[in-house]
Amino acid sequence: MSLVLDASMTIAWLFRNQRSERSRSVLRRILADGATAPSIWRLEVANVLRTSVRRGHCTEVYAASCLLRLKRLRVTIDPETDQNAWGATRELSRVHNLTLYDAAYLELAVRLRQPIASLDTALLRAARTAGMEAIGD
Numbered sequence: 001m002s003l004v005l006d007a008s009m010t011i012a013w014l015f016r017n018q019r020s021e022r023s024r025s026v027l028r029r030i031l032a033d034g035a036t037a038p039s040i041w042r043l044e045v046a047n048v049l050r051t052s053v054r055r056g057h058c059t060e061v062y063a064a065s066c067l068l069r070l071k072r073l074r075v076t077i078d079p080e081t082d083q084n085a086w087g088a089t090r091e092l093s094r095v096h097n098l099t100l101y102d103a104a105y106l107e108l109a110v111r112l113r114q115p116i117a118s119l120d121t122a123l124l125r126a127a128r129t130a131g132m133e134a135i136g137d
Contacts, residue, residue, distance in 0.1 A: 002033035003135065004109040005075060006102075007044035008119040014049075014066045015057070018119075026117045026135060034074035036112060038081035038104040045070065078108050096126035106130065 003026070012023040029035075049063040081089075084107050085100065092110070093103035102123045109116040115133035118124055127134040 002029055003035050003115045003117050004105055004112065005030065005035040005037045005041065006105045006116065006118040006120065006123065007041055007048065008123075009117045009136070010041070010045050010070065011048050012119055015052075022136065023119070030073055030075070034076065035117070036076045036078055036108060036114065038078050038108050040081065040101055040104055041075070041077065044101065080111075081108065084111070092126070092130070096122075096129065098122060098126055102126075106132070 005026075009023060009026055012018040012020065013027050046067065049058070049066060052058045053060050053063050081104055085104070088111070089100060089103045089107040092098065092106050093100050096103065096106065098106065102120060103126075105116060105118065105123060106126055108114075109127060109132050110130060115135055116123070116127045117135040118127075119136050121137060124134040124136045
């Protein structure tokens, strides 16, 4: 696997107004080498799509189509995310003033020693502070 993928980067591929050359570059890297995500990744992506449908930003058909496309990506779901929630993840959340959700991505990147791909500025800043490569903004 080449990097840790977060939901914000994933969502950027799905909506035209959020796409950038950086997000397309990350997608190409994942298509070539795969990625890893914490167990919350699918829930976060599905939640954003559900909210987008409710707000009229896309249709249910489009959201379902997005999930089918994402399912074909080689994204490995980390089996240890939950085990670290009350330990390392909570500590990273405290140290870097992140939500536990964002800290789960950082914990995974630190543990696997992989770069993190995100569009969340606080998460990118925390990753860089922790000495990790951060791909985003």
